[in-house]
Amino acid sequence: MKKLTFLLLLILIALTACSYDSANPASSQDNDKKAAEQSAHSSATEGDSTKEEVPSSFSFTYKGQQFEVVYYYKNFLEYIEKAEQQHENLNGLYIETIINPIAEERDVRLSKGWGFGTPTQPDLLAEYLQSLIDNQDTIHKLIVDSLKKSADKLQPGADKTIFVLPANPEDKDVMESVVGVSAFTWNENFISLQIAPPFFNESSLKQAVAHEYNHTVFFENNEKSYTLLEYVLIEGKADTFAKIIYPDIQMPWSEFSSEENESQTWKVLKENMTSTMPSIQDDFFLGNTSKGLPQWANYKIGNKIMESFIAENPNISIDDWTDMPANEILEKSKYAEKH
Template identity: 35%
Template sequence: MKTVGKVLLIPALCFMFMGCSNKEPVDKKEQETPITFSQEEQNFEIIYMYDEMQEYIDTVREKTGKSNETVFIEKVFEPFKKKSHMEDLSIRYVFDPSSEVDKLGESIKELEKNKDMTNRIIKEALLKSAKELPGEDKKYIIMPANPEDTFTVEQMGGVSGFVLSEDVIVLQLSPSMQEDMLKYTVAHEYHHLMAEESNRGMIRTILGGVVLEGKADAFAHTIYPKIQAPWQKPMTPEEKERVIAEITELRYSDDMKYYEKLRKGNSSKGIPQWANYKIGYEIVQSYRKNHPEVSIGRWTSMHEAEIIAGSDFEKITAYE
């Protein structure tokens, strides 16, 4: 996924919280302390926002007359901005408050039951990732997936994520999440953070986004070689040819709607779903095969044109 405002954002959405009314009851649940750990000099935080989401649910149920969005901003989004240190963040860019509060509440109950397992998986994936590619301190903010977001449940293994800044990731989890996809997504998103850390301020194009996703998948596959993401099913030769033609035409555009069409696919053009991920992964793996001496850190920081030029897909950026 990617940095808000700088890169092409992958699926985001969703939210919830636990116990509390505006009357501040005596038995109000204290906010959970972030989970912290380290890999040598690199520090990590895992921050859950299940409580804030439950408070959103409880307040909506009280029928205060406020809109769901107003309640969400007050109970979830404002605390989120403080915890992420993104005070200027716009809710319109990253979140869509759910109106299905009963389903949200059930999701939180299930996620709470599995929190120990979730912690173990995230910690394991981060430590493995940091061992391969160390960097600066990172923070993972965990939120329940919006029950209206069937895409995450049905096609993402119950896990989705996006980069908020060069040191903050947001993960959105469904009770149906698959352990393997959680591991893989943590590693994938970690690489996005490291790519942003090594290329601060880089302006992204569609071609840059394609290679960025390819790098993240190549890295996650290095950490977890036996896990296959939903989008890694190989393309047919015909599909690959059409996808290459499409990204060659759009390569220097920074228009998000074209990038989103690559992700969704276009049957009229013979372009499969996840085309940006599929071709990006092939490009980066081709580069790595051709240049096995290049370290993970080196190709992580490389410009997309250099990666493509050193792969078997050099015609994408070749001059006509």
């Protein structure tokens, strides 16, 4: 832990904010170049006097739209440093240094059910964080490129802020299943991305950013409370949007393992379309063997309905189907008639 403390102190001393704001969309290439220069860093070791720059935030304007990417690393460094001295108070420290600052700044209520449980292995969390810092240039480029590709296809209105955080090492099983990236859209302005370096690949981050971007645009014009059918199709729309941008990326939750799985999922959905019960939505996300529902059934069936919709309505624009009511999507997809 002494070596870890030394490293953390070096990083904290050298902590600098990397932000840049351009009002000119035509200068996006210059923005990227400056971002790369600002986020460049060197290794800090016990025998090296070169101080490491830790990324903080980066703002840019693209097509008249404002984006900010916040690398939420400083607060995690503070949590790790304090955790060494107050191991018996990890939960309180985590709420104080991580949960409350985000919640207050972004006006959201963070739930531990969405990957915000208290990390109890500060050494391993420090390794995660250091890996993110070491790979900052790659991560930054992937996020910015995906945001721009998304905006090219679907122009947003509200400003977008993306928080990048290390995942909790104790969530390793879940993070491995989602290929190292867990993402959540809190409202039309705010996305959180949690990255687990041991399981991370570039495709998962690109797909996640595009997927969540579609959610933010949907939330600009729609309420964030919905029936089971709406719950299913919001994920189907976002996955379809991401596949349009990255057609070669196939995520593990996209497809049913068998026609029987699909048939049973459709049966349960058909019987509960208008339900707003959290329990049935959880069944569709987590899976429920007693009902014949696989894990991530909401994504799988949402994708299938959207595939049918696109095939039946190739001329309806992304803008239009992103905002289109779920029951209209289902009707125009003719999915029910085919199954």
